[in-house]
Amino acid sequence: MTTFSIMRAFAPSCLTFLAWAALSSSLWASDDSALSNLPFEQLLQREVVPASTLARQISQSPSAVAIVTADDIRAYGYRTLADVINSMRGLYTTYDRRYQYMGGRGFGVPGDYAGRIMVLIDGYPTQDSLFNQAYIDESGLLDLELVERVEYVPGTGSVTYGNNAMLGIINIVTRRGSDVGSTQLATEFASHGGRKQRVTVGRRFDNGADLLLSASVLASAGQDLYFPAYDTPANNRGIAQDQDSERNKRIFGKFSFEGWTIEGAYAQRRKAVPVPMRELMSFNQPFINEDENAFLNARYETDLGLSLSTSSSLYFGHYAYSDQRAFTDGDIGNREHSARWWGLDQKFVGHWFERHAVLLGFEFKDDARQLFETRYLLPVGGVSPKHTQSFERRTASVYLTDEFRVNEDWSLNIGVRYDDASDLSGNWSPRLAAIFRQSPMTVWKASYSEAFRMPNANERWRDGNQARPEYVEATELTLRHEYSPNGRLTASLYRYQQKDVYVSEMTWGSARTHGAELEYEHNWHNGTRLRSSAAWQKARDTAGQDLANSPDWLGKLNLTALLPGLPAVRGGLEVQYVGPRLTLERRPLGSYTLTNLTFSGERKWHGLSAVFSIRNLFGRDYDAVSPFTWDPGTGKDVLRMDGRTYWLQLSLDL
Numbered sequence: 001m002t003t004f005s006i007m008r009a010f011a012p013s014c015l016t017f018l019a020w021a022a023l024s025s026s027l028w029a030s031d032d033s034a035l036s037n038l039p040f041e042q043l044l045q046r047e048v049v050p051a052s053t054l055a056r057q058i059s060q061s062p063s064a065v066a067i068v069t070a071d072d073i074r075a076y077g078y079r080t081l082a083d084v085i086n087s088m089r090g091l092y093t094t095y096d097r098r099y100q101y102m103g104g105r106g107f108g109v110p111g112d113y114a115g116r117i118m119v120l121i122d123g124y125p126t127q128d129s130l131f132n133q134a135y136i137d138e139s140g141l142l143d144l145e146l147v148e149r150v151e152y153v154p155g156t157g158s159v160t161y162g163n164n165a166m167l168g169i170i171n172i173v174t175r176r177g178s179d180v181g182s183t184q185l186a187t188e189f190a191s192h193g194g195r196k197q198r199v200t201v202g203r204r205f206d207n208g209a210d211l212l213l214s215a216s217v218l219a220s221a222g223q224d225l226y227f228p229a230y231d232t233p234a235n236n237r238g239i240a241q242d243q244d245s246e247r248n249k250r251i252f253g254k255f256s257f258e259g260w261t262i263e264g265a266y267a268q269r270r271k272a273v274p275v276p277m278r279e280l281m282s283f284n285q286p287f288i289n290e291d292e293n294a295f296l297n298a299r300y301e302t303d304l305g306l307s308l309s310t311s312s313s314l315y316f317g318h319y320a321y322s323d324q325r326a327f328t329d330g331d332i333g334n335r336e337h338s339a340r341w342w343g344l345d346q347k348f349v350g351h352w353f354e355r356h357a358v359l360l361g362f363e364f365k366d367d368a369r370q371l372f373e374t375r376y377l378l379p380v381g382g383v384s385p386k387h388t389q390s391f392e393r394r395t396a397s398v399y400l401t402d403e404f405r406v407n408e409d410w411s412l413n414i415g416v417r418y419d420d421a422s423d424l425s426g427n428w429s430p431r432l433a434a435i436f437r438q439s440p441m442t443v444w445k446a447s448y449s450e451a452f453r454m455p456n457a458n459e460r461w462r463d464g465n466q467a468r469p470e471y472v473e474a475t476e477l478t479l480r481h482e483y484s485p486n487g488r489l490t491a492s493l494y495r496y497q498q499k500d501v502y503v504s505e506m507t508w509g510s511a512r513t514h515g516a517e518l519e520y521e522h523n524w525h526n527g528t529r530l531r532s533s534a535a536w537q538k539a540r541d542t543a544g545q546d547l548a549n550s551p552d553w554l555g556k557l558n559l560t561a562l563l564p565g566l567p568a569v570r571g572g573l574e575v576q577y578v579g580p581r582l583t584l585e586r587r588p589l590g591s592y593t594l595t596n597l598t599f600s601g602e603r604k605w606h607g608l609s610a611v612f613s614i615r616n617l618f619g620r621d622y623d624a625v626s627p628f629t630w631d632p633g634t635g636k637d638v639l640r641m642d643g644r645t646y647w648l649q650l651s652l653d654l
Contacts, residue, residue: 064089064445064478064492064517066152070175073144075529075560075572077598077613077647081119081136081172084150089519089533089556091152092578093136094549094624096639097225097244098273098289100137104167105154105494106513106539106550110584111627116453118157118165121172122263124297127164128319129339129367132456134170138248139291141265143198143216145186145651146252148173155494156474158429158451159415162363162397166451166472167496174254174263177202177212182607186651192244193221194647209257220246223642225274227283229635235283240274243284264296275639277325279630285326292320307351316342332377339457340369355405359415363397370457391457394422401431411435413447419454424469427452445478471499487522501542509542513550527570527602528561546582549625551591553579562602572598583637584629592622607653612646619644 082100119134157165180202188196198216222244231238254263343365370391401415413433420426433447455467515537539547555577623638
């Protein structure tokens, strides 16, 4: 009997801003209990969901955990999850003027929808049911002002989370209503006509209930963009005019009371795309993408006694995508795709045996609707027949982990998960990790794991019955050494071997990567914080060649401090280096270094606060690898990115 598997320009004067910020009078976040000042183990135990702490087990993860807190988000002027990801060691993003795509540990082919790093919101998997895409730009589900911290756990996470957690997990922990404690109004101004308004209400009631509600709208006129590869008279000399606008709406709510947590989000985005995606598409003609993403998650947690606690979740998800694209023959193509899914997740955490912590989980997910619709509006009038194809999948899973403390120095983390989908054979995902505490200041971690990714609905639509799962084997060795309570060094060596990676129609192969990462962090008592990292990675594709869009070197430097003579103003300096990489046509693309500078009010003045940020401070011209490669030798395999841009946020607590 088949088992079924378990559960989406504004540039004001810096001097004016600094003078205003200097008037601020109450600390933003500076007491000794701030998350940014806590040791890692302590910080990671401050979970919003206490009973599922063991389920996530970030503090005991055999990987090198990275964290960006709400204080970091503010200090460095991050606006999207993509900004946060770009600041984390070993991670980077690629932008094709539609979406931001995440790359990490060597794997980051541009335009690759399939998610290999799972993105969670308070433990809820956000990937949609059509493309397995994690939305990390303005199409994402959350405003960053609602985020308490972002946790990145590299390495496979399939034992606990199953499909998509091949190369790592990013968990977004949201704020509570008590963290806001008021009604907050915010407005933003950005380059290229960007505007955003937000209202957030947070409150903790006398009976212990906690409520957070937020809504925002964003609009940007965008910019006229020049693409040298299209520089002909017929293509307006390569200038795409009025083809870069963007609009979005977001709603988020979270309610907690006596073990219950109910949260949901809705995001709608409309983005104009200034560059043709396909060979027969027209340049400088309207091409509009629209996304709609939503979820509702209800979770109940309780202690059952007898050393047993439980966490139960029921969730629903919705995603819809549509676009219209103009072709050179006059046709207008229209795609309308949609998906609905629901799932159950049941976890039991037991401490029945001395030195053992056992997690037993069951999951069921029903991808009830995966619908693809396409049609063409013909230039001579009329509409072509609509082509419709639908899929569904039901998946049931069971997973078991045991954290065994052998003695004061050694621990073992053993786990296995079994996933069985209605359209695929069952699959096992094992993990074995050893943790050695050499001293109170030094910890070594070693792990071996296997994970997989099911073919998503888009791949089934493209490849039919030939679509197949993708597998990975991962090994990693990690060292964490704390020089002092405020300074720590993290180092990692890793190796991944992927199998059944899609190459082209009906063709699959194997890819591999190995690399090393080094990060140093230090927090000073005067509020200065430093984080710097270097990552070396070597990835080979299915032909044994260097993987496209995979830089050998990544470097990050983040420094934030109160400004001398202006103790109410915090400065944040960020430097990011991305090494040379190859385009999809295998042309070398040079390295680039970006510098971002942010000023934020450390104190509020009558409830007012502000953040002013300059991105790409020195106006560096640089290119990203393009996924659009239908015309080799013309330079269309790269896309020019933004120059210097500005962003200002003003907020008022009522």
